[in-house]
Amino acid sequence: MILNAIILFVLLWSHGAAADQFQIIDQEKDAAVRYARISVEGRDYYTDEMGRVSISGLDRGAYRASIAYGGDEIDITIQLTESDYLEQVYISMPPN
Secondary structure (H helix, E strand, C coil): CHHHHHHHHHHHHHCCEEEEEEEEEECCCCEECCCCEEEECCEEEECCCCCEEEEEEEECEEEEEEEEECCEEEEEEEEECCCCCEEEEEECCCCC
16 A cells, blocks of 8 residues: 555656645735636646645646636636746736
8 A cells, every 4th residue: 555655645746746836816906716616737726815826737837727706707827837836916807
């Protein structure tokens, strides 16, 4: 069992699977975009109460991401780099 876990770790690490942390912020309101759906490469991720989201299972590189929040949806580009810090992403949601 431990050997299987080690093999899986090595396979993921060697193929460059990224796990990046982002905080999505509405720049007009200067507030976290809470509980939004982030779609990347057909996978859905969700922000928490602080607007944070972890994107994992994808290789390093630039990706188009769709953010759905409050009935609106916008597209942005995110860069997965396997960084060790929380990257803040400022967005402008359409006015309500």
